[in-house]
Amino acid sequence: MSAILRVGGVTKRFGGLVAVDNVTFEVEEGEVFALIGPNGAGKTTLFNCVTGFYKPTLGTVTFRDRNLTGSPPHRTAKAGIARTFQNIRLFEYMSALDNVRLGHHCRMHSKLWDSLFKTPFERSEEKRITEHSMELLKLVGLERQSENYARNLAYGQQRRLEIARALATDPKLLLLDEPAAGFNPQEKVELMALVRTILKRGVTVFLIEHDMKVVMQASQRIVVLDHGEKIAEGPPAEVRNDQRVIEAYLGKSA
Amino acid sequence: MTTVRNFVRSNVRNPNAIAYFLMAVGALFFPAVVQFATGGSGDYLVGLAADGGIYMLMAIGLNVVVGFAGLLDLGYAAFFAIGSYTYALVASNHLGVTPIGHSLHVPFWIALFIGMFVAATAGALLGAPTLRLRGDYLAIVTLGFGEIVPRVFRNAGIWTGGVPGISALDVPTLPGWVQGPWIGQDFGWVPDFRFTSANLTAYYMLMIILIAFVVILVHNLYNSRLGRAWMAVREDETAAAASGVNTVSVKLLAFSIGAATSGFAGAFYGAKLSYVSSENFGFIVSVTVLAMVVLGGMGNIPGAMLGAIVLYFILFWLLPNAPGQMQGLASSLGLDWLNQSNPNGWPGIGEVVSRSKYVIFGLILVGIMLLRPQGLLPSQIRKQELTHEEPEALAAPRQLQA
Numbered sequence A: 001m002s003a004i005l006r007v008g009g010v011t012k013r014f015g016g017l018v019a020v021d022n023v024t025f026e027v028e029e030g031e032v033f034a035l036i037g038p039n040g041a042g043k044t045t046l047f048n049c050v051t052g053f054y055k056p057t058l059g060t061v062t063f064r065d066r067n068l069t070g071s072p073p074h075r076t077a078k079a080g081i082a083r084t085f086q087n088i089r090l091f092e093y094m095s096a097l098d099n100v101r102l103g104h105h106c107r108m109h110s111k112l113w114d115s116l117f118k119t120p121f122e123r124s125e126e127k128r129i130t131e132h133s134m135e136l137l138k139l140v141g142l143e144r145q146s147e148n149y150a151r152n153l154a155y156g157q158q159r160r161l162e163i164a165r166a167l168a169t170d171p172k173l174l175l176l177d178e179p180a181a182g183f184n185p186q187e188k189v190e191l192m193a194l195v196r197t198i199l200k201r202g203v204t205v206f207l208i209e210h211d212m213k214v215v216m217q218a219s220q221r222i223v224v225l226d227h228g229e230k231i232a233e234g235p236p237a238e239v240r241n242d243q244r245v246i247e248a249y250l251g252k253s254a
Numbered sequence B: 001m002t003t004v005r006n007f008v009r010s011n012v013r014n015p016n017a018i019a020y021f022l023m024a025v026g027a028l029f030f031p032a033v034v035q036f037a038t039g040g041s042g043d044y045l046v047g048l049a050a051d052g053g054i055y056m057l058m059a060i061g062l063n064v065v066v067g068f069a070g071l072l073d074l075g076y077a078a079f080f081a082i083g084s085y086t087y088a089l090v091a092s093n094h095l096g097v098t099p100i101g102h103s104l105h106v107p108f109w110i111a112l113f114i115g116m117f118v119a120a121t122a123g124a125l126l127g128a129p130t131l132r133l134r135g136d137y138l139a140i141v142t143l144g145f146g147e148i149v150p151r152v153f154r155n156a157g158i159w160t161g162g163v164p165g166i167s168a169l170d171v172p173t174l175p176g177w178v179q180g181p182w183i184g185q186d187f188g189w190v191p192d193f194r195f196t197s198a199n200l201t202a203y204y205m206l207m208i209i210l211i212a213f214v215v216i217l218v219h220n221l222y223n224s225r226l227g228r229a230w231m232a233v234r235e236d237e238t239a240a241a242a243s244g245v246n247t248v249s250v251k252l253l254a255f256s257i258g259a260a261t262s263g264f265a266g267a268f269y270g271a272k273l274s275y276v277s278s279e280n281f282g283f284i285v286s287v288t289v290l291a292m293v294v295l296g297g298m299g300n301i302p303g304a305m306l307g308a309i310v311l312y313f314i315l316f317w318l319l320p321n322a323p324g325q326m327q328g329l330a331s332s333l334g335l336d337w338l339n340q341s342n343p344n345g346w347p348g349i350g351e352v353v354s355r356s357k358y359v360i361f362g363l364i365l366v367g368i369m370l371l372r373p374q375g376l377l378p379s380q381i382r383k384q385e386l387t388h389e390e391p392e393a394l395a396a397p398r399q400l401q402a
Helices: A043-050 A073-079 A098-104 A114-116 A120-139 A155-168 A185-200 A212-218 A236-240 A242-250 B002-011 B015-037 B045-069 B076-090 B107-129 B136-154 B202-222 B225-235 B237-242 B247-273 B283-296 B301-332 B349-355 B358-369 B380-387
Strands: A003-014 A017-028 A030-036 A057-065 A081-083 A172-179 A204-208 A222-227 A229-234 B173-179 B188-194
Touching: A003 A043, A003 A204, A003 B247, A017 A057, A017 A204, A017 A222, A017 A229, A017 B380, A030 A043, A030 A212, A043 A073, A043 A204, A043 B136, A073 A081, A081 A155, A081 A222, A081 B015, A098 A120, A098 A155, A098 B225, A114 A120, A114 B202, A114 B225, A120 A155, A120 B225, A155 A172, A155 A185, A155 B002, A172 B107, A185 A204, A185 A212, A185 B173, A222 A236, A222 A242, A222 B247, A229 A236, B015 B045, B015 B202, B045 B202, B045 B225, B045 B237, B045 B247, B045 B283, B076 B107, B076 B136, B076 B247, B076 B283, B107 B136, B136 B202, B136 B283, B202 B225, B202 B247, B202 B301, B225 B237, B225 B247, B237 B247, B301 B349, B301 B358, B349 B358
Parallel strands: A030 A204, A030 A222, A081 A172, A172 A204
Antiparallel strands: A003 A017, A003 A057, A222 A229, B173 B188
16 A cells, blocks of 8 residues: 555644644555544645645645645546545535536536537547446435436535546545545445445545544544644544544543 | 437537527528518618628627636726727827827738737737736726727827727728629629628628637637637636646636737728727626626626627617617507607607616616526536535435446
8 A cells, every 4th residue: 555645744824823734644645544533623724735725835745656735626527636625615506517517527528619519539538438437426325316417416425426426536545635525424334335336346445524424434644633733543443542633623621 | 410400419409509500590681681670771771780790790709708718807898999999090090190100901711810919919008917917806996997998099199099089990892792682683703892881791691600610719719728728717717726737827828819809800890880989898898798797697608698689679679669669669559749748758669668678778778687697508517506505415325336
């Protein structure tokens, strides 16, 4: 196993506020890696630094031995990092199928010329990605919703559609920002099954999650952030009993 | 035969297909109908329709920018001006009087594409630094650009002919053309045909072909990877970027393609009028085209075309003729005194209507938007955006997944 993602001393400051403070860790290829921490610990900020939405103030992001520090989001996507958002961001007035088809954008080779004149190459590429999109919709259990507008899907379906769109970019690393938020126990079980399926496709999963049950069951290793700092790292059983983690979540015992 | 029947059956309820069909039929029969109705003196109206086609081309182009990609461009006429002036420079004697000293006479068919290309380049040059801006800021920058370009042309002295502009531009030529009763002549073959103001039907037919050409290309773009990316950028730029779309270059392409269409229309405009002047590219042109797109149905190609037809008809036929019509109406009702001006300050009904032309225009616009806020022929997406209040599906029972 080798590290697919190296976060090296990443710091992100907003004016005087230090949202992420000198955080270092590595995500191994083929594992489920979880990032946890209380609200406002800087988890999503760290995700944004990895995916290029923020440029880290200090530190480096290395993905498959390529330095991606400060690359714009479409570059990190092309490099093989896909993500979902904490508050679902779908293209609401596009069909579920079109949402997933759009995800293929950075893997398509049709040029402007091909699009203008509908060349045979463009037609066959469109056909191919449409088939692949249906496959992905099937993977997340939405094949019967393909023609519905994304906004008309139920909440859980929207979360799964976002995962399908992210998978369409053919990632090597998938970042899930609170994928189980608002899920009932049954949906959480389904989600964990989906994560396992994604792993089998050779995609490493890196997730932020609040639900400890999901985190403890699904992930192999965990990093804990508090006030922007890394306070613990290790397998679930170890992290669960870490004194600093318990303090961060429950406060110091008197 | 069955394929034809299936095609008809599958499209008979599709408003876009119906609109395309009706517009195509209307466009083809328009000259003949007009000549028949006016007893052979309808050339002027056919020419007017050809000018309307220029606006239609611009509406199709602006629809790419505003409707597809969601970028508000208030200076669209600038690219129209650039197309026109480019045509004027490469297809007239004018370059001969500039310091260059040699006039170019590029044939219309090539100059058309030069105008298009130069406008597209201008679009890319303007877009590159500004498309990082979002929403209102972009609108202001394009507004400024739309004001600057005609002023530059007016003040560029010998290069653009200054205030009088450039005249005596080359007209399109063809190795041959068919003539017929639609211009009041017998059927026949005309060799070495020159498009002139005596045969406006030729310009009209050319315009129809250009529009069909542009519609097919824009339609293809809309149904491609790029069209999808435009929609995505319009809906949620952040999510589009996360899904691997280079939002800046996608927006730049929308801007450039819109500019190219406008430049294309501009070159045709220069050739038909055989004259360009900076007075013809003001803010009012940009706003009119934008109104056509919004009123017709943003994001829908036949919608923008329909909007162009309706607004052009109102602006260039209905309103100019309204004073005369009112006078005729007044006298036929025996109210001749309405037509006379009197010392109390009543200038006569015709004059009143003529003065309040733009009030009437505004009222018509407001009326249409009240009746159809989504536009005359909206895209399905826009319709949803406007009519949806709350997502009901969220509250609806979950569907069981197989």
